[in-house]
Amino acid sequence: MHMQPDLLQEARRQAEICNACRYCEGYCSVFPALHAERAFSDGDLTQLANLCHNCRGCYYACQYTAPHEFALNLPRALAEVRQDSWQAHAWPRGFARLFDRAGVAMAGLLALGFAGIFSLSQALRPESGEGFYAYMSHSLMVAIFAPAFLLPLFALAVSLRAYWRTVSGGRVTTGAIMQAIKAAGQMRNLKGGHGEGCNFEDEDRFSNARRHCHQAVLYGFLLCFAATGTATLMHYLFGLEAPYGPLSLPKLLGVPGGLLLSVGSAGLAWLKTRADRNLGAPAYWGGEMGFILLLFLVATSGLALWVATGTAAVSVLLPLHLGAVLSFFLLTPFSKMAHGFYRMAALVRDAERSI
Structure with missing residues:
Protein backbone atom coordinates (compact mmCIF):
# COMPACT_ATOMS: atom_id res chain seq x y z
CA MET A 1 0.00 0.00 0.00
CA ALA A 88 -4.27 2.91 -2.13
CA HIS A 89 -6.26 0.43 -0.03
CA ALA A 90 -8.67 -0.64 -2.78
CA TRP A 91 -8.41 -4.19 -4.05
CA PRO A 92 -7.81 -4.63 -6.95
CA ARG A 93 -6.19 -1.20 -6.93
CA GLY A 94 -6.26 -0.06 -10.56
CA PHE A 95 -10.04 0.13 -10.89
CA ALA A 96 -10.33 2.82 -8.20
CA ARG A 97 -8.03 5.24 -10.02
CA LEU A 98 -9.87 4.63 -13.29
CA PHE A 99 -13.27 5.35 -11.73
CA ASP A 100 -12.05 8.52 -10.03
CA ARG A 101 -10.82 9.90 -13.33
CA ALA A 102 -13.88 9.09 -15.45
CA GLY A 103 -16.64 8.12 -13.03
CA VAL A 104 -19.64 9.54 -14.90
CA ALA A 105 -18.65 7.97 -18.22
CA MET A 106 -17.66 4.64 -16.63
CA ALA A 107 -20.88 4.33 -14.61
CA GLY A 108 -23.04 5.33 -17.59
CA LEU A 109 -21.36 2.98 -20.04
CA LEU A 110 -21.48 0.05 -17.62
CA ALA A 111 -25.14 0.60 -16.79
CA LEU A 112 -26.13 0.90 -20.47
CA GLY A 113 -23.94 -2.04 -21.47
CA PHE A 114 -25.40 -4.32 -18.83
CA ALA A 115 -28.90 -3.07 -19.67
CA GLY A 116 -28.30 -4.09 -23.28
CA ILE A 117 -27.19 -7.57 -22.21
CA PHE A 118 -30.22 -7.97 -19.94
CA SER A 119 -32.47 -6.79 -22.76
CA LEU A 120 -31.05 -9.42 -25.10
CA SER A 121 -31.38 -12.08 -22.40
CA GLN A 122 -35.15 -11.64 -22.53
CA ALA A 123 -35.05 -13.83 -25.61
CA LEU A 124 -34.41 -16.67 -23.14
CA ARG A 125 -37.38 -15.74 -20.98
CA PRO A 126 -39.09 -18.64 -19.18
CA GLU A 127 -42.25 -20.16 -20.58
CA SER A 128 -44.12 -19.28 -17.40
CA GLY A 129 -43.66 -16.73 -14.66
CA GLU A 130 -45.31 -13.73 -13.07
CA GLY A 131 -44.15 -10.14 -12.74
CA PHE A 132 -40.46 -9.68 -13.45
CA TYR A 133 -40.01 -13.44 -13.74
CA ALA A 134 -42.08 -13.39 -16.91
CA TYR A 135 -39.11 -11.58 -18.49
CA MET A 136 -36.19 -13.21 -16.71
CA SER A 137 -36.05 -16.36 -14.61
CA HIS A 138 -35.35 -16.21 -10.89
CA SER A 139 -32.45 -18.64 -11.22
CA LEU A 140 -30.76 -16.46 -13.85
CA MET A 141 -31.07 -13.38 -11.63
CA VAL A 142 -29.58 -15.23 -8.67
CA ALA A 143 -26.74 -16.61 -10.80
CA ILE A 144 -25.82 -13.07 -11.88
CA PHE A 145 -26.42 -11.01 -8.75
CA ALA A 146 -25.20 -13.35 -5.99
CA PRO A 147 -21.55 -13.20 -7.16
CA ALA A 148 -21.94 -9.49 -8.01
CA PHE A 149 -22.97 -8.87 -4.40
CA LEU A 150 -20.52 -11.18 -2.62
CA LEU A 151 -17.33 -10.43 -4.58
CA PRO A 152 -17.42 -6.65 -3.90
CA LEU A 153 -17.98 -7.40 -0.20
CA PHE A 154 -14.88 -9.59 -0.22
CA ALA A 155 -12.90 -6.83 -1.97
CA LEU A 156 -14.09 -4.31 0.63
CA ALA A 157 -13.13 -6.64 3.47
CA VAL A 158 -9.58 -6.91 2.08
CA SER A 159 -9.41 -3.11 1.68
CA LEU A 160 -10.70 -2.37 5.18
CA ARG A 161 -8.29 -4.85 6.73
CA ALA A 162 -5.41 -2.93 5.09
CA TYR A 163 -6.89 0.39 6.23
CA TRP A 164 -7.24 -0.83 9.82
CA ARG A 165 -3.56 -1.76 9.85
CA THR A 166 -2.58 1.64 8.44
CA VAL A 167 -4.41 3.55 11.19
CA SER A 168 -3.08 1.16 13.88
CA GLY A 169 -6.54 -0.02 14.83
CA GLY A 170 -6.73 -2.40 17.77
CA ARG A 171 -9.28 -4.87 19.01
CA VAL A 172 -12.78 -3.60 18.28
CA THR A 173 -15.12 -3.25 21.26
CA THR A 174 -18.92 -3.27 21.33
CA GLY A 175 -18.94 0.17 22.94
CA ALA A 176 -16.87 1.66 20.11
CA ILE A 177 -19.13 0.11 17.48
CA MET A 178 -22.29 1.44 19.13
CA GLN A 179 -20.80 4.91 19.50
CA ALA A 180 -19.79 4.91 15.82
CA ILE A 181 -23.24 3.74 14.69
CA LYS A 182 -24.87 6.53 16.70
CA ALA A 183 -22.56 9.16 15.18
CA ALA A 184 -23.19 7.83 11.67
CA GLY A 185 -26.96 7.60 12.14
CA GLN A 186 -27.21 11.19 13.38
CA MET A 187 -24.64 12.45 10.85
CA ARG A 188 -23.22 14.22 13.90
CA ASN A 189 -20.18 15.55 12.06
CA LEU A 190 -22.35 17.41 9.56
CA LYS A 191 -24.18 19.41 12.22
CA GLY A 192 -21.44 22.03 12.54
CA GLY A 193 -19.87 23.32 15.71
CA HIS A 194 -23.10 24.86 17.01
CA GLY A 195 -25.64 22.45 15.52
CA GLU A 196 -26.70 24.92 12.81
CA GLY A 197 -25.31 22.84 9.98
CA CYS A 198 -22.28 23.26 7.78
CA ASN A 199 -21.11 25.74 5.16
CA PHE A 200 -20.85 23.33 2.24
CA GLU A 201 -22.68 25.60 -0.23
CA ASP A 202 -21.75 29.09 0.94
CA GLU A 203 -19.53 30.53 3.68
CA ASP A 204 -22.25 32.86 4.94
CA ARG A 205 -25.01 30.26 5.03
CA PHE A 206 -25.28 27.57 7.68
CA SER A 207 -27.42 24.73 6.40
CA ASN A 208 -28.41 21.20 7.35
CA ALA A 209 -29.35 20.40 3.75
CA ARG A 210 -26.32 18.19 3.14
CA ARG A 211 -26.83 16.30 6.40
CA HIS A 212 -30.48 15.69 5.57
CA CYS A 213 -29.64 14.51 2.05
CA HIS A 214 -27.03 12.13 3.44
CA GLN A 215 -29.56 10.81 5.94
CA ALA A 216 -32.13 10.30 3.17
CA VAL A 217 -29.58 8.30 1.16
CA LEU A 218 -28.46 6.26 4.18
CA TYR A 219 -31.93 5.35 5.42
CA GLY A 220 -33.26 4.93 1.88
CA PHE A 221 -30.48 2.47 1.11
CA LEU A 222 -31.07 0.56 4.35
CA LEU A 223 -34.81 0.31 3.62
CA CYS A 224 -34.15 -0.95 0.09
CA PHE A 225 -31.66 -3.48 1.44
CA ALA A 226 -34.21 -4.58 4.04
CA ALA A 227 -36.85 -4.95 1.31
CA THR A 228 -34.55 -7.19 -0.74
CA GLY A 229 -33.59 -9.22 2.31
CA THR A 230 -37.24 -9.65 3.33
CA ALA A 231 -38.20 -10.78 -0.17
CA THR A 232 -35.35 -13.30 -0.14
CA LEU A 233 -36.53 -14.76 3.19
CA MET A 234 -40.14 -14.89 1.98
CA HIS A 235 -39.06 -16.70 -1.18
CA TYR A 236 -36.72 -19.31 0.33
CA LEU A 237 -38.12 -19.83 3.83
CA PHE A 238 -41.84 -19.45 3.29
CA GLY A 239 -42.21 -20.31 -0.39
CA LEU A 240 -43.85 -16.95 -1.13
CA GLU A 241 -42.69 -15.95 -4.60
CA ALA A 242 -42.81 -12.52 -6.23
CA PRO A 243 -44.62 -10.47 -7.34
CA TYR A 244 -45.71 -9.15 -3.96
CA GLY A 245 -48.75 -7.00 -3.22
CA PRO A 246 -48.65 -3.30 -2.31
CA LEU A 247 -49.09 -4.03 1.41
CA SER A 248 -46.39 -6.69 1.57
CA LEU A 249 -43.20 -6.05 3.55
CA PRO A 250 -40.95 -5.81 0.47
CA LYS A 251 -43.16 -3.04 -0.95
CA LEU A 252 -43.73 -1.25 2.36
CA LEU A 253 -39.96 -1.11 2.86
CA GLY A 254 -38.80 -0.73 -0.74
CA VAL A 255 -41.06 2.06 -2.01
CA PRO A 256 -40.27 4.56 0.81
CA GLY A 257 -36.63 3.50 0.55
CA GLY A 258 -36.58 4.22 -3.18
CA LEU A 259 -38.20 7.61 -2.66
CA LEU A 260 -35.69 8.59 0.04
CA LEU A 261 -32.80 7.37 -2.10
CA SER A 262 -34.03 9.33 -5.13
CA VAL A 263 -34.57 12.57 -3.23
CA GLY A 264 -31.33 12.26 -1.25
CA SER A 265 -29.08 11.50 -4.22
CA ALA A 266 -30.69 14.25 -6.33
CA GLY A 267 -30.14 16.70 -3.46
CA LEU A 268 -26.48 15.70 -3.06
CA ALA A 269 -25.88 16.11 -6.80
CA TRP A 270 -27.46 19.57 -6.73
CA LEU A 271 -25.42 20.63 -3.69
CA LYS A 272 -22.19 19.49 -5.36
CA THR A 273 -22.87 21.81 -8.30
CA ARG A 274 -23.23 24.76 -5.89
CA ALA A 275 -20.18 24.05 -3.72
CA ASP A 276 -16.65 25.34 -4.29
CA ARG A 277 -14.71 22.48 -5.91
CA ASN A 278 -11.43 23.89 -4.61
CA LEU A 279 -12.44 22.93 -1.06
CA GLY A 280 -12.72 19.26 -1.94
CA ALA A 281 -10.61 17.04 -4.17
CA PRO A 282 -11.23 18.61 -7.60
CA ALA A 283 -9.40 15.90 -9.53
CA TYR A 284 -11.92 13.35 -8.26
CA TRP A 285 -15.09 15.40 -8.76
CA GLY A 286 -16.17 13.30 -11.76
CA GLY A 287 -15.93 10.05 -9.83
CA GLU A 288 -17.99 11.44 -6.95
CA MET A 289 -20.67 12.78 -9.27
CA GLY A 290 -20.68 9.52 -11.24
CA PHE A 291 -21.46 7.58 -8.07
CA ILE A 292 -24.26 9.94 -7.03
CA LEU A 293 -25.89 9.83 -10.47
CA LEU A 294 -25.63 6.03 -10.57
CA LEU A 295 -27.33 5.87 -7.17
CA PHE A 296 -30.07 8.15 -8.49
CA LEU A 297 -30.52 5.92 -11.57
CA VAL A 298 -30.82 2.79 -9.39
CA ALA A 299 -33.51 4.41 -7.23
CA THR A 300 -35.57 6.10 -9.93
CA SER A 301 -35.48 3.17 -12.34
CA GLY A 302 -36.65 0.90 -9.51
CA LEU A 303 -39.56 3.21 -8.71
CA ALA A 304 -40.45 3.52 -12.41
CA LEU A 305 -40.39 -0.25 -12.72
CA TRP A 306 -42.77 -0.56 -9.77
CA VAL A 307 -45.18 1.98 -11.29
CA ALA A 308 -45.03 0.23 -14.69
CA THR A 309 -45.81 -3.23 -13.31
CA GLY A 310 -48.19 -5.05 -15.61
CA THR A 311 -47.46 -2.85 -18.66
CA ALA A 312 -45.29 -3.32 -21.73
CA ALA A 313 -42.83 -0.74 -20.33
CA VAL A 314 -41.46 -3.42 -17.98
CA SER A 315 -39.52 -5.01 -20.87
CA VAL A 316 -37.52 -1.75 -21.20
CA LEU A 317 -37.33 -0.64 -17.57
CA LEU A 318 -36.33 -4.02 -16.13
CA PRO A 319 -33.05 -4.28 -18.12
CA LEU A 320 -32.25 -0.63 -17.32
CA HIS A 321 -32.82 -1.13 -13.59
CA LEU A 322 -30.90 -4.41 -13.44
CA GLY A 323 -28.04 -2.87 -15.43
CA ALA A 324 -27.86 0.05 -12.99
CA VAL A 325 -27.98 -2.25 -9.94
CA LEU A 326 -25.31 -4.59 -11.33
CA SER A 327 -23.04 -1.62 -12.12
CA PHE A 328 -23.60 -0.24 -8.64
CA PHE A 329 -22.64 -3.53 -6.98
CA LEU A 330 -19.53 -4.10 -9.09
CA LEU A 331 -18.29 -0.53 -8.66
CA THR A 332 -18.93 -0.38 -4.89
CA PRO A 333 -15.32 -1.12 -3.80
CA PHE A 334 -13.98 1.54 -6.19
CA SER A 335 -16.63 4.27 -6.12
CA LYS A 336 -17.50 6.66 -3.32
CA MET A 337 -19.85 4.00 -1.99
CA ALA A 338 -16.73 2.66 -0.28
CA HIS A 339 -16.52 5.86 1.77
CA GLY A 340 -19.36 4.66 3.98
CA PHE A 341 -17.34 1.62 5.02
CA TYR A 342 -14.10 3.59 5.52
CA ARG A 343 -15.91 6.31 7.44
CA MET A 344 -17.52 3.77 9.75
CA ALA A 345 -14.09 2.24 10.35
CA ALA A 346 -12.70 5.71 11.11
CA LEU A 347 -15.56 6.43 13.53
CA VAL A 348 -14.95 3.12 15.31
CA ARG A 349 -11.22 3.89 15.53
CA ASP A 350 -12.00 7.36 16.91
CA ALA A 351 -14.45 5.92 19.43
CA GLU A 352 -11.70 3.60 20.66
CA ARG A 353 -9.49 6.65 21.23
CA SER A 354 -12.10 8.57 23.17
CA ILE A 355 -13.48 5.73 25.33
Whole structure:
Protein backbone atom coordinates (compact mmCIF):
# COMPACT_ATOMS: atom_id res chain seq x y z
CA MET A 1 0.00 0.00 0.00
CA HIS A 2 1.57 3.28 -1.14
CA MET A 3 -0.06 6.68 -0.70
CA GLN A 4 1.18 9.83 -2.40
CA PRO A 5 3.87 11.40 -0.14
CA ASP A 6 3.26 14.96 -1.38
CA LEU A 7 -0.40 14.82 -0.31
CA LEU A 8 0.54 13.42 3.09
CA GLN A 9 3.25 16.05 3.59
CA GLU A 10 0.89 18.93 2.81
CA ALA A 11 -1.78 17.50 5.12
CA ARG A 12 0.88 17.11 7.83
CA ARG A 13 1.96 20.75 7.45
CA GLN A 14 -1.60 21.99 7.79
CA ALA A 15 -2.44 19.64 10.67
CA GLU A 16 0.54 20.95 12.64
CA ILE A 17 -0.60 24.56 12.19
CA CYS A 18 -4.18 23.65 13.17
CA ASN A 19 -2.85 21.83 16.21
CA ALA A 20 -1.11 25.02 17.35
CA CYS A 21 -4.15 27.24 16.71
CA ARG A 22 -7.03 25.15 18.10
CA TYR A 23 -9.71 27.68 17.12
CA CYS A 24 -11.90 24.97 15.51
CA GLU A 25 -11.77 22.55 18.44
CA GLY A 26 -15.53 21.99 18.68
CA TYR A 27 -16.36 21.79 14.99
CA CYS A 28 -16.32 18.01 14.40
CA SER A 29 -14.57 14.79 15.41
CA VAL A 30 -11.46 15.67 13.39
CA PHE A 31 -10.22 18.35 15.76
CA PRO A 32 -10.32 16.49 19.11
CA ALA A 33 -8.49 13.63 17.36
CA LEU A 34 -6.03 16.08 15.80
CA HIS A 35 -5.38 17.89 19.08
CA ALA A 36 -4.70 14.60 20.85
CA GLU A 37 -1.49 14.22 18.81
CA ARG A 38 1.80 16.08 18.79
CA ALA A 39 3.25 14.48 15.68
CA PHE A 40 1.35 12.99 12.76
CA SER A 41 2.28 9.70 11.15
CA ASP A 42 0.90 8.69 7.75
CA GLY A 43 -1.61 6.51 9.58
CA ASP A 44 -2.72 9.43 11.78
CA LEU A 45 -3.32 11.59 8.72
CA THR A 46 -5.22 8.79 6.99
CA GLN A 47 -7.46 8.44 10.04
CA LEU A 48 -8.10 12.20 10.25
CA ALA A 49 -8.89 12.32 6.54
CA ASN A 50 -11.52 9.61 6.83
CA LEU A 51 -13.05 11.25 9.90
CA CYS A 52 -13.50 14.47 7.91
CA HIS A 53 -16.95 14.91 6.31
CA ASN A 54 -15.84 17.91 4.22
CA CYS A 55 -18.39 20.28 5.76
CA ARG A 56 -15.91 23.18 5.20
CA GLY A 57 -16.91 25.15 8.28
CA CYS A 58 -13.30 25.17 9.52
CA TYR A 59 -12.10 26.70 6.25
CA TYR A 60 -14.52 29.62 6.38
CA ALA A 61 -13.71 30.26 10.04
CA CYS A 62 -9.94 30.07 9.54
CA GLN A 63 -7.76 33.22 9.69
CA TYR A 64 -4.85 31.46 7.98
CA THR A 65 -6.40 30.72 4.58
CA ALA A 66 -5.01 32.39 1.45
CA PRO A 67 -3.85 35.11 0.99
CA HIS A 68 -2.20 34.45 4.38
CA GLU A 69 1.26 32.96 3.93
CA PHE A 70 0.14 29.71 5.63
CA ALA A 71 -2.51 29.27 2.87
CA LEU A 72 -4.47 26.70 4.86
CA ASN A 73 -7.16 24.68 3.11
CA LEU A 74 -7.63 21.75 5.48
CA PRO A 75 -10.85 20.45 3.84
CA ARG A 76 -9.04 20.05 0.51
CA ALA A 77 -5.87 18.59 2.05
CA LEU A 78 -7.86 15.96 3.94
CA ALA A 79 -10.16 15.29 0.96
CA GLU A 80 -7.17 14.52 -1.25
CA VAL A 81 -5.57 12.26 1.36
CA ARG A 82 -8.92 10.57 1.94
CA GLN A 83 -9.47 9.90 -1.75
CA ASP A 84 -5.89 8.70 -2.14
CA SER A 85 -6.32 6.37 0.83
CA TRP A 86 -9.34 4.73 -0.82
CA GLN A 87 -7.32 4.19 -3.97
CA ALA A 88 -4.27 2.91 -2.13
CA HIS A 89 -6.26 0.43 -0.03
CA ALA A 90 -8.67 -0.64 -2.78
CA TRP A 91 -8.41 -4.19 -4.05
CA PRO A 92 -7.81 -4.63 -6.95
CA ARG A 93 -6.19 -1.20 -6.93
CA GLY A 94 -6.26 -0.06 -10.56
CA PHE A 95 -10.04 0.13 -10.89
CA ALA A 96 -10.33 2.82 -8.20
CA ARG A 97 -8.03 5.24 -10.02
CA LEU A 98 -9.87 4.63 -13.29
CA PHE A 99 -13.27 5.35 -11.73
CA ASP A 100 -12.05 8.52 -10.03
CA ARG A 101 -10.82 9.90 -13.33
CA ALA A 102 -13.88 9.09 -15.45
CA GLY A 103 -16.64 8.12 -13.03
CA VAL A 104 -19.64 9.54 -14.90
CA ALA A 105 -18.65 7.97 -18.22
CA MET A 106 -17.66 4.64 -16.63
CA ALA A 107 -20.88 4.33 -14.61
CA GLY A 108 -23.04 5.33 -17.59
CA LEU A 109 -21.36 2.98 -20.04
CA LEU A 110 -21.48 0.05 -17.62
CA ALA A 111 -25.14 0.60 -16.79
CA LEU A 112 -26.13 0.90 -20.47
CA GLY A 113 -23.94 -2.04 -21.47
CA PHE A 114 -25.40 -4.32 -18.83
CA ALA A 115 -28.90 -3.07 -19.67
CA GLY A 116 -28.30 -4.09 -23.28
CA ILE A 117 -27.19 -7.57 -22.21
CA PHE A 118 -30.22 -7.97 -19.94
CA SER A 119 -32.47 -6.79 -22.76
CA LEU A 120 -31.05 -9.42 -25.10
CA SER A 121 -31.38 -12.08 -22.40
CA GLN A 122 -35.15 -11.64 -22.53
CA ALA A 123 -35.05 -13.83 -25.61
CA LEU A 124 -34.41 -16.67 -23.14
CA ARG A 125 -37.38 -15.74 -20.98
CA PRO A 126 -39.09 -18.64 -19.18
CA GLU A 127 -42.25 -20.16 -20.58
CA SER A 128 -44.12 -19.28 -17.40
CA GLY A 129 -43.66 -16.73 -14.66
CA GLU A 130 -45.31 -13.73 -13.07
CA GLY A 131 -44.15 -10.14 -12.74
CA PHE A 132 -40.46 -9.68 -13.45
CA TYR A 133 -40.01 -13.44 -13.74
CA ALA A 134 -42.08 -13.39 -16.91
CA TYR A 135 -39.11 -11.58 -18.49
CA MET A 136 -36.19 -13.21 -16.71
CA SER A 137 -36.05 -16.36 -14.61
CA HIS A 138 -35.35 -16.21 -10.89
CA SER A 139 -32.45 -18.64 -11.22
CA LEU A 140 -30.76 -16.46 -13.85
CA MET A 141 -31.07 -13.38 -11.63
CA VAL A 142 -29.58 -15.23 -8.67
CA ALA A 143 -26.74 -16.61 -10.80
CA ILE A 144 -25.82 -13.07 -11.88
CA PHE A 145 -26.42 -11.01 -8.75
CA ALA A 146 -25.20 -13.35 -5.99
CA PRO A 147 -21.55 -13.20 -7.16
CA ALA A 148 -21.94 -9.49 -8.01
CA PHE A 149 -22.97 -8.87 -4.40
CA LEU A 150 -20.52 -11.18 -2.62
CA LEU A 151 -17.33 -10.43 -4.58
CA PRO A 152 -17.42 -6.65 -3.90
CA LEU A 153 -17.98 -7.40 -0.20
CA PHE A 154 -14.88 -9.59 -0.22
CA ALA A 155 -12.90 -6.83 -1.97
CA LEU A 156 -14.09 -4.31 0.63
CA ALA A 157 -13.13 -6.64 3.47
CA VAL A 158 -9.58 -6.91 2.08
CA SER A 159 -9.41 -3.11 1.68
CA LEU A 160 -10.70 -2.37 5.18
CA ARG A 161 -8.29 -4.85 6.73
CA ALA A 162 -5.41 -2.93 5.09
CA TYR A 163 -6.89 0.39 6.23
CA TRP A 164 -7.24 -0.83 9.82
CA ARG A 165 -3.56 -1.76 9.85
CA THR A 166 -2.58 1.64 8.44
CA VAL A 167 -4.41 3.55 11.19
CA SER A 168 -3.08 1.16 13.88
CA GLY A 169 -6.54 -0.02 14.83
CA GLY A 170 -6.73 -2.40 17.77
CA ARG A 171 -9.28 -4.87 19.01
CA VAL A 172 -12.78 -3.60 18.28
CA THR A 173 -15.12 -3.25 21.26
CA THR A 174 -18.92 -3.27 21.33
CA GLY A 175 -18.94 0.17 22.94
CA ALA A 176 -16.87 1.66 20.11
CA ILE A 177 -19.13 0.11 17.48
CA MET A 178 -22.29 1.44 19.13
CA GLN A 179 -20.80 4.91 19.50
CA ALA A 180 -19.79 4.91 15.82
CA ILE A 181 -23.24 3.74 14.69
CA LYS A 182 -24.87 6.53 16.70
CA ALA A 183 -22.56 9.16 15.18
CA ALA A 184 -23.19 7.83 11.67
CA GLY A 185 -26.96 7.60 12.14
CA GLN A 186 -27.21 11.19 13.38
CA MET A 187 -24.64 12.45 10.85
CA ARG A 188 -23.22 14.22 13.90
CA ASN A 189 -20.18 15.55 12.06
CA LEU A 190 -22.35 17.41 9.56
CA LYS A 191 -24.18 19.41 12.22
CA GLY A 192 -21.44 22.03 12.54
CA GLY A 193 -19.87 23.32 15.71
CA HIS A 194 -23.10 24.86 17.01
CA GLY A 195 -25.64 22.45 15.52
CA GLU A 196 -26.70 24.92 12.81
CA GLY A 197 -25.31 22.84 9.98
CA CYS A 198 -22.28 23.26 7.78
CA ASN A 199 -21.11 25.74 5.16
CA PHE A 200 -20.85 23.33 2.24
CA GLU A 201 -22.68 25.60 -0.23
CA ASP A 202 -21.75 29.09 0.94
CA GLU A 203 -19.53 30.53 3.68
CA ASP A 204 -22.25 32.86 4.94
CA ARG A 205 -25.01 30.26 5.03
CA PHE A 206 -25.28 27.57 7.68
CA SER A 207 -27.42 24.73 6.40
CA ASN A 208 -28.41 21.20 7.35
CA ALA A 209 -29.35 20.40 3.75
CA ARG A 210 -26.32 18.19 3.14
CA ARG A 211 -26.83 16.30 6.40
CA HIS A 212 -30.48 15.69 5.57
CA CYS A 213 -29.64 14.51 2.05
CA HIS A 214 -27.03 12.13 3.44
CA GLN A 215 -29.56 10.81 5.94
CA ALA A 216 -32.13 10.30 3.17
CA VAL A 217 -29.58 8.30 1.16
CA LEU A 218 -28.46 6.26 4.18
CA TYR A 219 -31.93 5.35 5.42
CA GLY A 220 -33.26 4.93 1.88
CA PHE A 221 -30.48 2.47 1.11
CA LEU A 222 -31.07 0.56 4.35
CA LEU A 223 -34.81 0.31 3.62
CA CYS A 224 -34.15 -0.95 0.09
CA PHE A 225 -31.66 -3.48 1.44
CA ALA A 226 -34.21 -4.58 4.04
CA ALA A 227 -36.85 -4.95 1.31
CA THR A 228 -34.55 -7.19 -0.74
CA GLY A 229 -33.59 -9.22 2.31
CA THR A 230 -37.24 -9.65 3.33
CA ALA A 231 -38.20 -10.78 -0.17
CA THR A 232 -35.35 -13.30 -0.14
CA LEU A 233 -36.53 -14.76 3.19
CA MET A 234 -40.14 -14.89 1.98
CA HIS A 235 -39.06 -16.70 -1.18
CA TYR A 236 -36.72 -19.31 0.33
CA LEU A 237 -38.12 -19.83 3.83
CA PHE A 238 -41.84 -19.45 3.29
CA GLY A 239 -42.21 -20.31 -0.39
CA LEU A 240 -43.85 -16.95 -1.13
CA GLU A 241 -42.69 -15.95 -4.60
CA ALA A 242 -42.81 -12.52 -6.23
CA PRO A 243 -44.62 -10.47 -7.34
CA TYR A 244 -45.71 -9.15 -3.96
CA GLY A 245 -48.75 -7.00 -3.22
CA PRO A 246 -48.65 -3.30 -2.31
CA LEU A 247 -49.09 -4.03 1.41
CA SER A 248 -46.39 -6.69 1.57
CA LEU A 249 -43.20 -6.05 3.55
CA PRO A 250 -40.95 -5.81 0.47
CA LYS A 251 -43.16 -3.04 -0.95
CA LEU A 252 -43.73 -1.25 2.36
CA LEU A 253 -39.96 -1.11 2.86
CA GLY A 254 -38.80 -0.73 -0.74
CA VAL A 255 -41.06 2.06 -2.01
CA PRO A 256 -40.27 4.56 0.81
CA GLY A 257 -36.63 3.50 0.55
CA GLY A 258 -36.58 4.22 -3.18
CA LEU A 259 -38.20 7.61 -2.66
CA LEU A 260 -35.69 8.59 0.04
CA LEU A 261 -32.80 7.37 -2.10
CA SER A 262 -34.03 9.33 -5.13
CA VAL A 263 -34.57 12.57 -3.23
CA GLY A 264 -31.33 12.26 -1.25
CA SER A 265 -29.08 11.50 -4.22
CA ALA A 266 -30.69 14.25 -6.33
CA GLY A 267 -30.14 16.70 -3.46
CA LEU A 268 -26.48 15.70 -3.06
CA ALA A 269 -25.88 16.11 -6.80
CA TRP A 270 -27.46 19.57 -6.73
CA LEU A 271 -25.42 20.63 -3.69
CA LYS A 272 -22.19 19.49 -5.36
CA THR A 273 -22.87 21.81 -8.30
CA ARG A 274 -23.23 24.76 -5.89
CA ALA A 275 -20.18 24.05 -3.72
CA ASP A 276 -16.65 25.34 -4.29
CA ARG A 277 -14.71 22.48 -5.91
CA ASN A 278 -11.43 23.89 -4.61
CA LEU A 279 -12.44 22.93 -1.06
CA GLY A 280 -12.72 19.26 -1.94
CA ALA A 281 -10.61 17.04 -4.17
CA PRO A 282 -11.23 18.61 -7.60
CA ALA A 283 -9.40 15.90 -9.53
CA TYR A 284 -11.92 13.35 -8.26
CA TRP A 285 -15.09 15.40 -8.76
CA GLY A 286 -16.17 13.30 -11.76
CA GLY A 287 -15.93 10.05 -9.83
CA GLU A 288 -17.99 11.44 -6.95
CA MET A 289 -20.67 12.78 -9.27
CA GLY A 290 -20.68 9.52 -11.24
CA PHE A 291 -21.46 7.58 -8.07
CA ILE A 292 -24.26 9.94 -7.03
CA LEU A 293 -25.89 9.83 -10.47
CA LEU A 294 -25.63 6.03 -10.57
CA LEU A 295 -27.33 5.87 -7.17
CA PHE A 296 -30.07 8.15 -8.49
CA LEU A 297 -30.52 5.92 -11.57
CA VAL A 298 -30.82 2.79 -9.39
CA ALA A 299 -33.51 4.41 -7.23
CA THR A 300 -35.57 6.10 -9.93
CA SER A 301 -35.48 3.17 -12.34
CA GLY A 302 -36.65 0.90 -9.51
CA LEU A 303 -39.56 3.21 -8.71
CA ALA A 304 -40.45 3.52 -12.41
CA LEU A 305 -40.39 -0.25 -12.72
CA TRP A 306 -42.77 -0.56 -9.77
CA VAL A 307 -45.18 1.98 -11.29
CA ALA A 308 -45.03 0.23 -14.69
CA THR A 309 -45.81 -3.23 -13.31
CA GLY A 310 -48.19 -5.05 -15.61
CA THR A 311 -47.46 -2.85 -18.66
CA ALA A 312 -45.29 -3.32 -21.73
CA ALA A 313 -42.83 -0.74 -20.33
CA VAL A 314 -41.46 -3.42 -17.98
CA SER A 315 -39.52 -5.01 -20.87
CA VAL A 316 -37.52 -1.75 -21.20
CA LEU A 317 -37.33 -0.64 -17.57
CA LEU A 318 -36.33 -4.02 -16.13
CA PRO A 319 -33.05 -4.28 -18.12
CA LEU A 320 -32.25 -0.63 -17.32
CA HIS A 321 -32.82 -1.13 -13.59
CA LEU A 322 -30.90 -4.41 -13.44
CA GLY A 323 -28.04 -2.87 -15.43
CA ALA A 324 -27.86 0.05 -12.99
CA VAL A 325 -27.98 -2.25 -9.94
CA LEU A 326 -25.31 -4.59 -11.33
CA SER A 327 -23.04 -1.62 -12.12
CA PHE A 328 -23.60 -0.24 -8.64
CA PHE A 329 -22.64 -3.53 -6.98
CA LEU A 330 -19.53 -4.10 -9.09
CA LEU A 331 -18.29 -0.53 -8.66
CA THR A 332 -18.93 -0.38 -4.89
CA PRO A 333 -15.32 -1.12 -3.80
CA PHE A 334 -13.98 1.54 -6.19
CA SER A 335 -16.63 4.27 -6.12
CA LYS A 336 -17.50 6.66 -3.32
CA MET A 337 -19.85 4.00 -1.99
CA ALA A 338 -16.73 2.66 -0.28
CA HIS A 339 -16.52 5.86 1.77
CA GLY A 340 -19.36 4.66 3.98
CA PHE A 341 -17.34 1.62 5.02
CA TYR A 342 -14.10 3.59 5.52
CA ARG A 343 -15.91 6.31 7.44
CA MET A 344 -17.52 3.77 9.75
CA ALA A 345 -14.09 2.24 10.35
CA ALA A 346 -12.70 5.71 11.11
CA LEU A 347 -15.56 6.43 13.53
CA VAL A 348 -14.95 3.12 15.31
CA ARG A 349 -11.22 3.89 15.53
CA ASP A 350 -12.00 7.36 16.91
CA ALA A 351 -14.45 5.92 19.43
CA GLU A 352 -11.70 3.60 20.66
CA ARG A 353 -9.49 6.65 21.23
CA SER A 354 -12.10 8.57 23.17
CA ILE A 355 -13.48 5.73 25.33
